[in-house]
Amino acid sequence: MDTASVRALLAQLPHFRGLPEDVLEAVVRIASELDLRSGDDVFREGERCSGFFVVAEGRVKIYRLREDGREQVIHDVGPGRTFAEAALFHRGRFPAYAAATASPTRLVKLDATGFLQLFRSEPRLGTSMVGSLCTWLHSLLEHIETLSIVSAGARLAHHLLRLPARQEGETLVITLPVAKKDLASELSVTPETLSRLLARWKDQGWIEVDASRVTLLQPAAIEALADTGTASP
Amino acid sequence: MDTASVRALLAQLPHFRGLPEDVLEAVVRIASELDLRSGDDVFREGERCSGFFVVAEGRVKIYRLREDGREQVIHDVGPGRTFAEAALFHRGRFPAYAAATASPTRLVKLDATGFLQLFRSEPRLGTSMVGSLCTWLHSLLEHIETLSIVSAGARLAHHLLRLPARQEGETLVITLPVAKKDLASELSVTPETLSRLLARWKDQGWIEVDASRVTLLQPAAIEALADTGTASP
DNA sequence: CGGTGCGTTGACATTTCTCAACTGTTGTGG
DNA sequence: CCACAACAGTTGAGAAATGTCAACGCACCG
Numbered sequence: 459m460d461t462a463s464v465r466a467l468l469a470q471l472p473h474f475r476g477l478p479e480d481v482l483e484a485v486v487r488i489a490s491e492l493d494l495r496s497g498d499d500v501f502r503e504g505e506r507c508s509g510f511f512v513v514a515e516g517r518v519k520i521y522r523l524r525e526d527g528r529e530q531v532i533h534d535v536g537p538g539r540t541f542a543e544a545a546l547f548h549r550g551r552f553p554a555y556a557a558a559t560a561s562p563t564r565l566v567k568l569d570a571t572g573f574l575q576l577f578r579s580e581p582r583l584g585t586s587m588v589g590s591l592c593t594w595l596h597s598l599l600e601h602i603e604t605l606s607i608v609s610a611g612a613r614l615a616h617h618l619l620r621l622p623a624r625q626e627g628e629t630l631v632i633t634l635p636v637a638k639k640d641l642a643s644e645l646s647v648t649p650e651t652l653s654r655l656l657a658r659w660k661d662q663g664w665i666e667v668d669a670s671r672v673t674l675l676q677p678a679a680i681e682a683l684a685d686t687g688t689a690s691p
Numbered sequence: 692m693d694t695a696s697v698r699a700l701l702a703q704l705p706h707f708r709g710l711p712e713d714v715l716e717a718v719v720r721i722a723s724e725l726d727l728r729s730g731d732d733v734f735r736e737g738e739r740c741s742g743f744f745v746v747a748e749g750r751v752k753i754y755r756l757r758e759d760g761r762e763q764v765i766h767d768v769g770p771g772r773t774f775a776e777a778a779l780f781h782r783g784r785f786p787a788y789a790a791a792t793a794s795p796t797r798l799v800k801l802d803a804t805g806f807l808q809l810f811r812s813e814p815r816l817g818t819s820m821v822g823s824l825c826t827w828l829h830s831l832l833e834h835i836e837t838l839s840i841v842s843a844g845a846r847l848a849h850h851l852l853r854l855p856a857r858q859e860g861e862t863l864v865i866t867l868p869v870a871k872k873d874l875a876s877e878l879s880v881t882p883e884t885l886s887r888l889l890a891r892w893k894d895q896g897w898i899e900v901d902a903s904r905v906t907l908l909q910p911a912a913i914e915a916l917a918d919t920g921t922a923s924p
Numbered sequence: 925c926g927g928t929g930c931g932t933t934g935a936c937a938t939t940t941c942t943c944a945a946c947t948g949t950t951g952t953g954g
Numbered sequence: 955c956c957a958c959a960a961c962a963g964t965t966g967a968g969a970a971a972t973g974t975c976a977a978c979g980c981a982c983c984g
Contacts, residue, residue, distance in 0.1 A: 608939095610939080647940080
């Protein structure tokens with residue numbers, strides 16, 4: 459990944475869209491690249507925040523560790539999105555873990571001190587970051603809404619319908635962006651329950667499952683589940 | 692509430708702290724006051740976002756309505772905090788309902804169009820709003836962490852320990868800022884379960900409950916619950 | 925003084941977690 | 955290139971937690 463493509467990646471971000479050339483140039487100068495494979499750490503909870511990140515390719519999961527050692531996946535981030543910008547301003551420490559979940563995963567890192575310096579000298583950076591922070595707020599609200607649904611089935615349905623899907627006639631084809639165990643963690647259910655739910659829906663003829671490709675044969679049935687909060691029969 | 696006190700309230704907010712006098716003056720000019728009683732609506736989901744709000748006195752709950760008509764409390768906001776600033780920038784519509792939960796509740800409203808205009812002309816506003824948005828992000832992350840705890844007992848314990856408390860010797864005295872049914876909704880449990888949990892803990896000698904005043908007689912026991920995720924015996 | 929709604933308690937049904945065993949896949953090292 | 959280890963995913967059986975329905979006391983407000 460050369461400087462030009464780093465520059466192109468950054469230029470299309472909502473953070474930096476509309477910035478004058480010279481400022482964008484300055485941002486590119488404090489950028490560095492990371493090449494990761496699935497399972498590699500990006501940062502660990504409590505570490506000093508050394509910058510924030512843009513996903514160029516692949517996937518990153520943000521998670522916390524519970525007392526009993528299990529992971530709680532908070533979010534998963536794909537190409538074109540950023541993460542850890544809140545840590546930069548808020549406390550200076552990462553509030554969670556981050557690790558790549560795809561191979562390869564390429565990130566662009568924007569150095570903390572460099573960025574903060576730039577941020578102070580160029581007020582328009584603040585203006586454009588407000589928008590992206592609001593996007594984060596919005597997605598966290600979505601997540602809270604999902605988690606606050608009591609029934610596991612409804613939670614899964616609600617979440618599935620929010621994933622990027624490709625329409626094929628009557629059906630929706632969804633490729634799960636993360637491993638099923640991470641999806642389960644994100645929904646706060648056990649992998650067993652997730653597996654059973656998918657199996658039941660398959661038996662009902664509502665969906666088709668092939669590894670991480672889920673086909674909604676009857677989207678209406680899934681939507682009904684998500685809305686009502688009713689348990690899955 | 693006169694202009695001077697509105698001004699004083701705004702000046703102490705992280706949003707506007709450190710702003711030059713004339714800019715602050717301009718912010719005060721687009722501010723208006725709202726006087727509410729418990730149960731009064733502030734705004735409704737889907738409404739055009741006409742501004743954002745600062746709590747001067749009282750409490751406001753932010754919530755959504757589920758299909759079955761029940762409320763899902765997303766957040767509750769007290770004096771000195773702001774809400775709906777994300778709606779302003781993100782989509783221009785309120786993503787949830789807001790209502791006062793205390794009498795009296797006094798709010799300062801900052802007009803949307805006026806503020807956006809100001810925002811464009813004064814880049815430093817963006818800089819300072821980034822900080823407050825990060826505070827919101829942080830509190831939503833906390834909420835997600837609480838919700839993702841499977842056991843209702845642990846969820847309650849986790850949440851209680853994050854409420855403002857007054858230390859009295861060995862014990863912690865917490866005044867619940869909202870009605871128990873709203874607290875239950877925020878924790879995504881039924882009011883019945885909440886009631887039973889508190890009753891059980893009282894029997895155990897861990898807490899003392901007097902209406903909305905909860906005294907943690909053995910904070911260590913509650914902390915253990917919150918950490919382990921273990922169910923309450 | 926009566927109504928409305930919050931909070932509590934009881935009995936019961938249901939879901940989901942836990943523990944355990946088994947299968948299939950991936951990728952690593954010989 | 956293959957064998958084997960490690961781990962994701964599935965399935966089964968039992969236990970425990972929480973939701974549902976229902977009834978009641980109580981406070982607050984009209």
